[in-house]
Amino acid sequence: MKKRYKAVIIGGSAGGIDGVMRILRDLSPGIPIPIFIVLHRLKNVYSHLDQILGDGTGYTHVKDADEKESIQPYYAYLAPVNYHLLFEEDHTFSLDVSEQVNYSRPSIDVSFESAAALYRGELLGILLSGANSDGAKGMHRIREYGGYTIVEDPATAYAPTMPQAALDLVEVHKVVKKEDIAFEVKRLI
Amino acid sequence: MSREHKEISQEDLSAVLELVQKRYGFDFTQYARSSMKRRMQRIMENFGLPSVFELKHKLLNDELFFEVFVEEITVNVTEMFRDPFFYKELREKVIPQLESYPSVKIWHAGCSSGEEVYSLAIMLHECGLLERSRIYATDINSQVLNRARAGIFDLRHMKDYTLNYIAAGGTGNFSDYYTAKYDQAIFKKELKEPMIFSIHNLVADKSFNEFNLILCRNVLIYFNEHLQNQVISLFSESLCPFGYLALGSKESLLFYHDRDRYETISRMSKLFKLVR
Ligand SMILES: C[S@@+](CC[C@H](N)C(=O)[O-])C[C@H]1O[C@@H](n2cnc3c(N)ncnc32)[C@H](O)[C@@H]1O
Numbered sequence: 001m002k003k004r005y006k007a008v009i010i011g012g013s014a015g016g017i018d019g020v021m022r023i024l025r026d027l028s029p030g031i032p033i034p035i036f037i038v039l040h041r042l043k044n045v046y047s048h049l050d051q052i053l054g055d056g057t058g059y060t061h062v063k064d065a066d067e068k069e070s071i072q073p074y075y076a077y078l079a080p081v082n083y084h085l086l087f088e089e090d091h092t093f094s095l096d097v098s099e100q101v102n103y104s105r106p107s108i109d110v111s112f113e114s115a116a117a118l119y120r121g122e123l124l125g126i127l128l129s130g131a132n133s134d135g136a137k138g139m140h141r142i143r144e145y146g147g148y149t150i151v152e153d154p155a156t157a158y159a160p161t162m163p164q165a166a167l168d169l170v171e172v173h174k175v176v177k178k179e180d181i182a183f184e185v186k187r188l189i
Numbered sequence: 190m191s192r193e194h195k196e197i198s199q200e201d202l203s204a205v206l207e208l209v210q211k212r213y214g215f216d217f218t219q220y221a222r223s224s225m226k227r228r229m230q231r232i233m234e235n236f237g238l239p240s241v242f243e244l245k246h247k248l249l250n251d252e253l254f255f256e257v258f259v260e261e262i263t264v265n266v267t268e269m270f271r272d273p274f275f276y277k278e279l280r281e282k283v284i285p286q287l288e289s290y291p292s293v294k295i296w297h298a299g300c301s302s303g304e305e306v307y308s309l310a311i312m313l314h315e316c317g318l319l320e321r322s323r324i325y326a327t328d329i330n331s332q333v334l335n336r337a338r339a340g341i342f343d344l345r346h347m348k349d350y351t352l353n354y355i356a357a358g359g360t361g362n363f364s365d366y367y368t369a370k371y372d373q374a375i376f377k378k379e380l381k382e383p384m385i386f387s388i389h390n391l392v393a394d395k396s397f398n399e400f401n402l403i404l405c406r407n408v409l410i411y412f413n414e415h416l417q418n419q420v421i422s423l424f425s426e427s428l429c430p431f432g433y434l435a436l437g438s439k440e441s442l443l444f445y446h447d448r449d450r451y452e453t454i455s456r457m458s459k460l461f462k463l464v465r
Contacts, residue, residue, distance in 0.1 A: 087223060089222060094222075095410045096411075097266050097410070110227075
């Protein structure tokens with residue numbers, strides 16, 4: 001019997017935006033579960049990444065995650081600049097300004113670990129291109145809880161360090177080119 | 190399934206917070222759970238506590254450990270001129286309104302180690318208001334207040350802070366406000382003169398004065414809806430008519446039952462004015 005995943009979480013850094021755009025475009029106008037996106041972003045740079053991702057992909061609902069906002073299906077939520085994104089038992093977000101993790105806030109590890117604690121085996125984790133190793137531990141945690149893990153193929157990634165670090169740490173379920181990630185997601189939900 | 194990390198359950202978390210409340214009278218039960226869990230996990234790792242049982246035991250028996258616990262569990266991360274745009278708007282939209290008052294009273298609630306307090310003092314100085322200001326800066330954590338009182342920050346951060354200062358519309362030379370010594374930036378005495386630092390717990394303590402401006406930034410994100418409502422009510426009680434309230438960039442009046450009393454001065458900078 002096919003397993004039903006309840007949420008998708010995507011992490012990426014350098015080159016990660018491309019991957020996210022590709023995935024959202026292929027999943028547009030939307031999928032019936034929430035997508036969480038954690039990208040390393042420059043602090044104090046106010047960019048409309050939510051609009052860029054929405055307009056550029058045709059994904060209907062793309063927005064920055066708001067403090068205490070309740071999580072809805074069909075939405076893609078972005079971790080806001082300068083905050084860690086955490087998940088509450090009542091399916092709302094919490095934001096947190098505590099120390100950077102892996103020199104990053106938002107940190108991919110922090111969000112992946114928090115999401116894994118909420119969704120347990122029903123989480124689908126995707127790690128994309130990036131030039132540091134944030135996210136590897138988070139993928140490990142998702143895997144521990146029985147969630148599904150997909151990593152962008154380092155051989156074709158813009159920056160291979162991040163996906164490679166995850167592969168070195170975790171036995172992930174799938175390693176695919178970014179063009180093929182959405183196909184995997186559709187197959188699993 | 191074996192897990193390396195020590196997962197803290199909701200029940201464990203509740204039990205620890207209940208113990209803290211009974212033993213020390215500090216109520217953290219209405220703090221955002223996910224962050225609490227992370228912090229507690231960190232404390233257990235740092236102190237080599239193998240389980241929640243040991244954590245509770247230590248909390249019960251070791252008062253010094255409780256101080257460390259409070260310091261760890263409350264997130265103290267801060268910086269000077271955090272969100273420069275906020276300071277810019279404060280300078281343009283609020284400070285000119287305060288100029289008409291013979292004296293200005295300001296409250297930084299949850300001021301942490303004081304970077305925000307010194308930032309605003311610099312701005313008030315540049316607007317010619319510092320001499321007429323009384324600045325109350327409070328926090329639940331005595332450790333960070335000591336650092337705030339000293340006004341000595343890590344020299345390594347000054348490069349970033351200078352950029353923030355410029356982006357915030359600073360009109361002078363940032364380096365004029367401190368002297369560098371070894372790896373420290375010691376902020377000028379003149380800035381400190383109007384500042385009063387004191388312990389104040391937003392969960393339990395009452396209003397203690399009336400203010401023209403209250404800043405409470407990046408504190409409410411750690412509180413649940415109910416506690417946010419309670420704390421903003423406290424601010425309403427503590428503001429003069431037409432006083433200003435400044436929240437963190439991701440915080441809002443959404444969970445305040447009487448939010449119609451406020452007018453939004455800047456949606457992006459979370460600046461509000463008490464009008465009713
Ligand atoms: C993240 S810091 C914010 C510092 C500064 N306002 C800023 O925005 O950079 C949060 C501060 O709130 C304080 N805090 C937490 N709970 C509190 C309470 N119940 N009463 C007073 N302060 C509290 C913490 O000790 C910490 O210093």
